[in-house]
Amino acid sequence: MAHSFYKTMTVKTNNQPRDLLTIWDFSPKDQARIREDFDWLEDLESDSTFFKYKNCIYNLSEFMLLRGGAKGWDGTKAESHSWGVLVKVSSDGEQVTCGWWSI
Numbered sequence: 001m002a003h004s005f006y007k008t009m010t011v012k013t014n015n016q017p018r019d020l021l022t023i024w025d026f027s028p029k030d031q032a033r034i035r036e037d038f039d040w041l042e043d044l045e046s047d048s049t050f051f052k053y054k055n056c057i058y059n060l061s062e063f064m065l066l067r068g069g070a071k072g073w074d075g076t077k078a079e080s081h082s083w084g085v086l087v088k089v090s091s092d093g094e095q096v097t098c099g100w101w102s103i
Helices: 028-037
Strands: 010-019 050-053 056-059 075-078 083-089 095-102
Touching: 010 050, 028 056, 050 095
Parallel strands: none
Antiparallel strands: 010 095, 050 056, 075 083, 083 095
């Protein structure tokens, strides 16, 4: 059964798939940003689960797996107590569709 939170959640998306990328697929400026923001990743150079959404760079490892709840979405990352980002991973695992939720 879905938590009552999901009944009051608003989701917005443009349903545009985004490729999952390596650090080398980004501009030098974004690469520097990734190195700074994701210095905790063990193998940053070969990780291929980065994507850009709303001018922010994310890594799939930041997202919590969703089971039940937000229908059709695979993961979420809260950006505050009242909004966050949702991801839906493609069947081949090479793209994500993003949306954002708010309550």
